[in-house]
Amino acid sequence: xxxxxxxxxxxxxxxxxxxxxxxxxxxxxxxxxxxxxxxxxxxxxxxxxxxxxxxxxxxxxxxxxxxxxxxxxxxxxxxxxxxxxxxxxxxxxxxxxxxxxxxxxxxxxxxxxxxxxxxxxxxxxxxxxxxxxxxxxxxxxxxxxxxxxxxxxxxxxxxxxxxxxxxxxxxxxxxxxxxxxxxxxxxxxxxxxxxxxxxxxxxxxxxxxxxxxxxxxxxxxxxxxxxxxxxxxxxxxxxxxxxxxxxxxxxxxxxxxxxxxxxxxxxxxxxxxxxxxxxxxxxxxxxxxxxxxxxxxxxxxxxxxxxxxxxxxxxxxxxxxxxxxxxxxxxxxxxxxxxxxxxxxxxxxxxxxxxxxxxxxxxxxxxxxxxxxxxxxxxxxxxxxxxxxxxxxxxxxxxxxxxxxxxxxxxxxxxxxxxxxxxxxxxxxxxxxxxxxxxxxxxxxxxxxxxxxxxxxxxxxxxxxxxxxxxxxxxxxxxxxxxxx
Amino acid sequence: xxxxxxxxxxxxxxxxxxxxxxxxxxxxxxxxxxxxxxxxxxxxxxxxxxxxxxxxxxxxxxxxxxxxxxxxxxxxxxxxxxxxxxxxxxxxxxxxxxxxxxxxxxxxxxxxxxxxxxxxxxxxxxxxxxxxxxxxxxxxxxxxxxxxxxxxxxxxxxxxxxxxxxxxxxxxxxxxxxxxxxxxxxxxxxxxxxxxxxxxxxxxxxxxxxxxxxxxxxxxxxxxxxxxxxxxxxxxxxxxxxxxxxxxxxxxxxxxxxxxxxxxxxxxxxxxxxxxxxxxxxxxxxxxxxxxxxxxxxxxxxxxxxxxxxxxxxxxxxxxxxxxxxxxxxxxxxxxxxxxxxxxxxxxxxxxxxxxxxxxxxxxxxxxxxxxxxxxxxxxxxxxxxxxxxxxxxxxxxxxxxxxxxxxxxxxxxxxxxxxxxxxxxxxxxxxxxxxxxxxxxxxxxxxxxxxxxxxxxxxxxxxxxxxxxxxxxxxxxxxxxxxx
Numbered sequence: 010x011x012x013x014x015x016x017x018x019x020x021x022x023x024x025x026x027x028x029x030x031x032x033x034x035x036x037x038x039x040x041x042x043x044x045x046x047x048x049x050x051x052x053x054x055x056x057x058x059x060x061x062x063x064x065x066x067x068x069x070x071x072x073x074x075x076x077x078x079x080x081x082x083x084x085x086x087x088x089x090x091x092x093x094x095x096x097x098x099x100x101x102x103x104x105x106x107x108x109x110x111x112x113x114x115x116x117x118x119x120x121x122x123x124x125x126x127x128x129x130x131x132x133x134x135x136x137x138x139x140x141x142x143x144x145x146x147x148x149x150x151x152x153x154x155x156x157x158x159x160x161x162x163x164x165x166x167x168x169x170x171x172x173x174x175x176x177x178x179x180x181x182x183x184x185x186x187x188x189x190x191x192x193x194x195x196x197x198x199x200x201x202x203x204x205x206x207x208x209x210x211x212x213x214x215x216x217x218x219x220x221x222x223x224x225x226x227x228x229x230x231x232x233x234x235x236x237x238x239x240x241x242x243x244x245x246x247x248x249x250x251x252x253x254x255x256x257x258x259x260x261x262x263x264x265x266x267x268x269x270x271x272x273x274x275x276x277x278x279x280x281x282x283x284x285x286x287x288x289x290x291x292x293x294x295x296x297x298x299x300x301x302x303x304x305x306x307x308x309x310x311x312x313x314x315x316x317x318x319x320x321x322x323x324x325x326x327x328x329x330x331x332x333x334x335x336x337x338x339x340x341x342x343x344x345x346x347x348x349x350x351x352x353x354x355x356x357x358x359x360x361x362x363x364x365x366x367x368x369x370x371x372x373x374x375x376x377x378x379x380x381x382x383x384x385x386x387x388x389x390x391x392x393x394x395x396x397x398x399x400x401x402x403x404x405x406x407x408x409x410x411x412x413x414x415x416x417x418x419x420x421x422x423x424x425x426x427x428x429x430x431x432x433x434x435x436x437x438x439x440x441x442x443x444x445x446x447x448x449x450x451x452x453x454x455x456x457x458x459x460x461x462x463x464x465x466x467x468x469x470x471x472x473x474x475x476x477x478x479x480x481x482x483x484x485x486x487x488x489x490x491x492x493x494x
Numbered sequence: 495x496x497x498x499x500x501x502x503x504x505x506x507x508x509x510x511x512x513x514x515x516x517x518x519x520x521x522x523x524x525x526x527x528x529x530x531x532x533x534x535x536x537x538x539x540x541x542x543x544x545x546x547x548x549x550x551x552x553x554x555x556x557x558x559x560x561x562x563x564x565x566x567x568x569x570x571x572x573x574x575x576x577x578x579x580x581x582x583x584x585x586x587x588x589x590x591x592x593x594x595x596x597x598x599x600x601x602x603x604x605x606x607x608x609x610x611x612x613x614x615x616x617x618x619x620x621x622x623x624x625x626x627x628x629x630x631x632x633x634x635x636x637x638x639x640x641x642x643x644x645x646x647x648x649x650x651x652x653x654x655x656x657x658x659x660x661x662x663x664x665x666x667x668x669x670x671x672x673x674x675x676x677x678x679x680x681x682x683x684x685x686x687x688x689x690x691x692x693x694x695x696x697x698x699x700x701x702x703x704x705x706x707x708x709x710x711x712x713x714x715x716x717x718x719x720x721x722x723x724x725x726x727x728x729x730x731x732x733x734x735x736x737x738x739x740x741x742x743x744x745x746x747x748x749x750x751x752x753x754x755x756x757x758x759x760x761x762x763x764x765x766x767x768x769x770x771x772x773x774x775x776x777x778x779x780x781x782x783x784x785x786x787x788x789x790x791x792x793x794x795x796x797x798x799x800x801x802x803x804x805x806x807x808x809x810x811x812x813x814x815x816x817x818x819x820x821x822x823x824x825x826x827x828x829x830x831x832x833x834x835x836x837x838x839x840x841x842x843x844x845x846x847x848x849x850x851x852x853x854x855x856x857x858x859x860x861x862x863x864x865x866x867x868x869x870x871x872x873x874x875x876x877x878x879x880x881x882x883x884x885x886x887x888x889x890x891x892x893x894x895x896x897x898x899x900x901x902x903x904x905x906x907x908x909x910x911x912x913x914x915x916x917x918x919x920x921x922x923x924x925x926x927x928x929x930x931x932x933x934x935x936x937x938x939x940x941x942x943x944x945x946x947x948x949x950x951x952x953x954x955x956x957x958x959x960x961x962x963x964x965x966x967x968x969x970x971x972x973x974x975x976x977x978x979x
Contacts, residue, residue, distance in 0.1 A: 232736060236834040245798020251717060251922025254849050255761050255819025256793060256810050258801045262757055265822055269754035272747055274874040276740050308741060313730020316743045316877045325741050334740030336838050337750055341831065344824030344845060349721040349885045351847060351922075353821050360829060362836060364739050389759040392801045400834045437736025437836075 014429055016420050019489050025425070025482045027167045032478055035163045036146065038068070039477065040137040042119075042155040043148035049097065049120035049189040052090050058097040058185045061119045065100050065158070065183055072165045074102035074181070078205070082186075082193030096193050097185030101205055104165055105178040111492060112178040114209040114449070116441060117158035117216060118187030121150035122466050129468040144474040151472040152459035157215035157480065158183055160458060164485040176492030180209060187216075187441075195444050202448040211414050211491065212445040212453045215484065219460045220433050224302040225422045225483070227415055228455035230330060230434030231442060233365035233405035235374055238341075239267055239382060242356040243393040250351045260357045261343055263391045268359050270385045272335040276318050276328065278363070280335075280381040283374065287332060288367045294331075297410065298323045301431040330434030334364045364436060365405045375399055406442045406453070407434070413494035414454045421486030425479045456487060499914055501905050504974050510910065510967045512652040517963055520648045521631065523553070524962065525622040527604075527640040528633035534582065534605035534674040537575050543582040543670045546604045550585050550643070550668055557650045559587035559666070563690070567671075567678030581678050582670030586690055589650055590663040596977060597663040599694040599934070601926065602643035602701060603672030606635035607951050614953040629959040636957040637944035642700035642965065643668055645943060649970040661977030665694060672701075672926075680929050687933040696899050696976065697930040697938045700969065704945045705918050709787040710907045710968070712900055713940035715815060715919030716927060718850035718890035720859055723826075724752055724867060725843050728878040733838040745842045746828055748876045753844050755870045757820040761803050761813065763848070765820075765866040768859065772817060773852045779816075782895065783808045786916040815919030819849045849921060850890045860884050891927045891938070892919070898979035899939045906971030910964045941972065 028035070047061035048054045062079060069077050082096035097120065124134035132138035137148040150156075161181060168175055186192045198206070219226050241260040248257070272278055303322050309315050319325045328334065341358040344350045365374065382397045408415070410432045422430040442453050458480035464470045513520070532546035533539045547564060554562050567581035582605065609619035617623040622633040635641075646666060653660055671677045683691070704711045726745040733742070757763055788807050794800050804810045813819065826843040829835045850859065867882045893900070895917045907915040927938050943965035949955045 234736065234836065236836070238834075243797075243799055243801045248797060249922060250819070250821040250823070250847060251719065251849060251920070252814065253797060254821045254847075254921060255813040255817060256803055257797050257799070258759060258761075258803055259821060261822040261824070262759055262761075265750055265753045266759065268750045274743060274747055274751065274876050276743075276747075312728075312733060312738060312742050314728055314742070314877075316728045318741055318743055328740040329737065332740060334735070336735040336739045336744060336836070337746040337828075338735070338835060338837055339746070339829030339839060340825055341829075343822075343830070345826055345828070345830035347826060349723075349845065349847070350823060351719065351721070351821070352823055354824060360834065362735060362739075362834070364736060391759050392799075435736070436739060436741075437734060 014423065018424065019493065021424060021486050021489060023171055024167055024173065024485050027171050028163065028478060028481050028485065031163065031167060031170065035159070035478065035481065036139065036474070038159045038163065039146060039151065039156055042159055043137040043150050044135060046135045046149070047120045047185065048123045049186050050123055052094055055094060055097065058120050062098050062100050062185055065119060068162050069100070069102040069181070072104070072162060072169065074104050075106070077102045080197055082197065085192060099185070099194065099197055100181065100183040102181045103178065105175050107178055110176065110178050111210045112180060112208045113488060113491065114180040114182060114206060114212045114445070115161050116182045116212060116214045116445065117161065118154045118184045119158055120185045120188050121153065121155070122188050124149040131469055145471050146474060146477065147469060147471045149470055151470055152218070152463035153465035153470065154187070154216045156472045156477055157458045160215065160477070160481045160484055163481045164488065167481070167485060176489045178208070179488070180206065191441060194441060198444050198448045206449055209449055209451060211451055212449060213414070213456055213487070214439070214442065214453065215456050215458050217435060217439065217455050217457045218463060218465065219457055220431060221302050221307060222460045222462050224428060225426050225430040226433040226457060227410065227418050227422070227430050228433050228435060228457065229410040229415060230407040231405060231438050232330065232436050233371065233403050234362050234438050235365060235371060235402040236360070236362040236400040237378055238398055238400055239264060239359040240356070240396040240398070241393050244353070244355045247355045248353040250353050253353055257353070258391050258393050259353050260393050261354055263386065263389050263393055263395070264340065264357045264359045266389055267382055267385045268337055268361070270381070271337065271361060276334060278333060278335045280377055282377045283333060283363070283369070286369045286373065290327065290331060297432045298326055300429070301326060301433065329436040331366055333366050333369060335361060337361045367405060367407050369405070371402050371404055403438050403440050404443055406446065408452055408454065412452055414452055414491055417490030417494055418454055418456050418483070418487045420490045421483045424486050425482045456484065499908070503909065504978065506909060506971050506974060508656055509652055509658065509970050512656050513648065513963060513966050513970065516648065516652060516655065520644070520963065520966065521624065521959070523644045523648065524631060524636065524641060527644055528622040528635050529620060531620045531634070532605045532670065533608045534671050536608055537579055540579060540582065543605055547583050547585050547670055550604055553647050554587040554666070557589070557647060557654065559589050560591070562587040565682055567682065570677060584670070584679065584682055585666065585668040587666045588663065590660050592663055595661065595663050596695045597665060597693045598973060598976065599665040599667060599691060599697045599930070600646050601667045601697060601699045601930065602646065603639045603669045604643055605670045605673050606638065606640070607673050609634040616954055630956050631959060631962065632954060632956045634955055636955055637703070637948035638950035638955065639672070639701045641957045641962055642943045645700065645962070645966045645969055648966045649973065652966070652970060661974045663693070664973070665691065676926060679926060683929050683933045691934055694934055694936060696936055697934060698899070698941055698972070699927065699938065700941050700943050702920060702924065702940050702942045703948060703950065704942055705916060706787050706792060707945045707947050709913060710911050710915040711918040711942060712895065712903050712907070712915045713918050713920060713942065714895040714900060715892040716890060716923050717815065717921050718856065718888050719847050719923055720850060720856060720887040721845070721847040721885040722863055723843050723845050723883055723885055724749060725841070725881040725883070726878050727841040729838070729840045732840045735836045735838050738838055742838070743876050743878050744838050745878050746839055748871065748874050748878055749825065749842045749844045751874060752867055752870045753822055753846070755866070756822065756846060761819060763818060763820045765862055767862045768818060768848070768854070771854045771858065775812065775816060782917045783811055785914070786811060786918065814921040816851055818851050818854060820846060822846045852890060852892050854890070856887050856889055888923050888925055889928055891931065893937055893939070897937055899937055899976055902975030902979055903939055903941050903968070903972045905975045906968045909971050910967045941969070
């Protein structure tokens with residue numbers, strides 16, 4: 010794709026101007042959100058998570074949302090310190106209920122990762138720091154995900170100020186446990202699919218990031234992940250290698266042999282049949298990679314090494330997004346400390362996972378994995394006990410980057426940033442994407458606001474002012490183009 | 495070998511009778527020794543370790559030892575809580591100094607492993623429990639190594655009572671840090687080789703165990719141990735497998751490949767050249783294995799599994815004692831916890847060791863290991879950084895089981911137990927054996943007193959009364975046969 014495409018532009022300049030005008034107020038809104046330390050993983054801060062839910066409810070009310078509900082999810086399951094700990098509520102609200110308009114559900118989360126100044130932050134993480142020279146807003150949650158969440162509210166406020174009608178009905182769904190496993194969310198979505206979410210036509214999520222730091226992206230795919238363990242068990246207890254070395258079949262010997270047959274040094278998965286399931290890359294899809302802003306140097310910078318398996322942008326991106334990969338994570342039960350311990354571990358558990366892509370069928374993959382590993386173990390003629398099992402799986406997700414929603418987002422992005430966005434995937438997974446797609450039976454769009462270097466789970470998390478404000482314009486513009494589509 | 499051999503018996507019955515007569519006193523001596531909790535690894539109990547040294551000095555004085563010395567070893571090196579912690583002294587003493595007699599050095603240790611009743615002991619570990627029905631003495635240190643240490647003193651007492659002259663000059667060397675790395679001992683032995691230990695002809699150590707529970711053994715060999723680590727380093731920090739899986743060379747993939755080339759499932763070492771260094775088993779040596787009291791069932795009971803690599807006694811024992819083995823101990827730096835973590839470990843360190851036997855030359859083995867692993871890593875064409883290194887080594891030890899000392903011990907054993915002892919080796923190492931051999935340039939004999947099921951480092955450590963008393967007779971008889979040889 011080229012740096013611009015032609016399309017019929019909508020007259021959105023008044024909206025964009027109003028958003029610019031409201032910039033100080035929008036920054037203040039984000040500052041307020043950041044000031045509430047809604048850390049979902051810290052039980053002692055649970056009241057702050059609830060306070061953050063109530064803050065959002067207040068904003069929704071002020072902006073004219075209706076049918077606002079705090080969906081309680083009950084008690085948090087173990088492990089917890091406080092066995093009566095309540096899960097934070099899910100905030101639901103509607104803006105508009107016009108049957109002639111499409112309905113867009115926007116999802117975001119109002120909880121954040123933990124943060125302490127002592128972790129290495131330059132400023133207090135829960136006091137927004139506005140660096141006016143660099144035009145950057147620092148603070149925990151600035152980019153993940155309070156910026157995007159209040160971004161949607163800002164879009165409504167701008168419409169209200171202009172006296173414009175919203176081009177779609179908007180449903181918001183904000184959760185408070187995203188950083189802690191989204192406990193209760195799947196059940197809520199399933200339950201509300203035919204209730205609160207009944208008329209939803211499209212789900213849009215702004216909770217990921219640009220690939221790099223300069224070019225906006227739209228994300229249309231995520232890899233899945235099947236995580237396995239190989240359990241090999243021999244003696245009744247750990248043994249001394251002086252006494253038993255050479256006379257018993259050692260589980261580690263077997264495990265290392267089996268693990269060595271899974272993937273080669275070039276990253277090629279050696280389990281027969283897995284590659285055959287990968288859908289061929291179409292020409293149209295292939296072209297999407299041409300214009301994407303990325304380089305081997307960026308990968309090297311990110312990995313802190315020169316260990317790239319590929320020497321060009323397209324291969325790197327395809328292997329990150331489009332092809333499966335297999336990683337050996339480690340071994341439970343073996344000696345893992347520093348120094349030298351002369352132990353023969355009695356029971357060892359090898360851990361590995363496969364990142365999945367279209368059209369790898371999860372159950373079929375399990376079969377191939379079990380078959381291959383069982384056959385490799387059999388070759389060893391070992392007297393040890395052996396088992397291979399799936400620990401968890403999560404399907405890949407891929408959308409049509411040429412559908413109405415993506416096309417609308419692409420036009421809005423070009424209006425705002427004056428560049429055609431890159432169409433990206435991500436190598437990791439965002440399970441809620443699949444949940445919405447499955448339960449609601451609609452398309453999902455990932456429309457990120459922040460940059461690849463925002464440090465979402467790191468110290469000095471930030472959101473550039475231009476990303477925040479242009480992000481609001483893009484979200485707003487997207488609703489207009491999608492409403493017209 | 496048969497169950498008896500013919501030899502000229504010495505008239506030792508009066509000695510054996512006297513030892514029987516003194517049994518109550520000998521049991522009392524052991525009870526006193528056990529009552530002092532001389533745990534060398536517990537800094538707070540260091541005064542008790544010193545008290546135990548002083549107890550031995552008192553006994554030596556009473557028995558008529560001369561030139562008794564407490565050799566101070568200085569401050570214990572870090573890591574310690576108390577930076578002024580003094581090492582326990584080494585107790586030296588002589589009995590007899592007749593230039594016409596041979597001089598035997600006996601080594602033992604007066605410190606013990608930690609023990610708490612709560613660990614699962616049936617009785618207080620530091621209060622000797624005499625089970626008169628089973629004729630067993632329970633208590634920490636009963637078999638490791640206070641029984642044998644006071645056993646040597648009992649031999650002197652019996653000679654004194656009989657009015658017999660000792661057939662050899664005896665030098666005792668009792669240390670108090672054996673269970674904590676024998677700190678300071680190597681230096682002391684080297685320093686005294688030409689001083690206190692100048693005229694020593696033979697070193698005899700009673701600090702190991704019968705192979706089983708019914709047949710006495712003499713131990714003439716120990717395997718050595720070379721411990722290695724393979725370090726493979728890629729990215730600058732641990733990475734997320736969703737984002738980096740498939741696009742960078744993962745250190746775990748490389749490490750598992752390399753580790754899988756070291757040993758096969760049958761225990762065969764795959765590093766070229768290692769097996770070639772192993773000395774062939776001579777016929778005479780091979781015959782030593784015939785009569786040894788051991789079975790596959792005993793191995794299974796000990797390992798708590800049916801994972802034996804060999805189906806007969808001789809192969810098991812040869813692979814435990816006579817052939818090298820390679821054990822993969824584990825991996826440092828990889829994921830080692832429970833559950834599922836989608837990490838690509840940045841730096842992984844594979845640990846393995848090789849048990850060595852005659853004629854494996856340690857330095858040559860290192861070369862072969864480095865060469866093989868370097869060549870296997872090169873085959874991977876990996877961009878990751880790689881290093882292989884030796885963490886520590888310790889040579890094998892093997893003595894001539896037909897020399898004067900072993901022959902004397904065999905005769906004494908047959909006098910006392912009415913059976914020819916098994917000639918055994920051990921798979922593990924006892925480093926002090928090598929130190930004495932090297933520094934003093936004399937043969938070493940390992941002459942155990944306790945049984946294979948004494949639970950030396952375990953709960954309910956015990957010494958059968960018959961092993962204690964017959965052990966004293968054997969030690970005494972040994973000195974006579976050796977003195978005459």
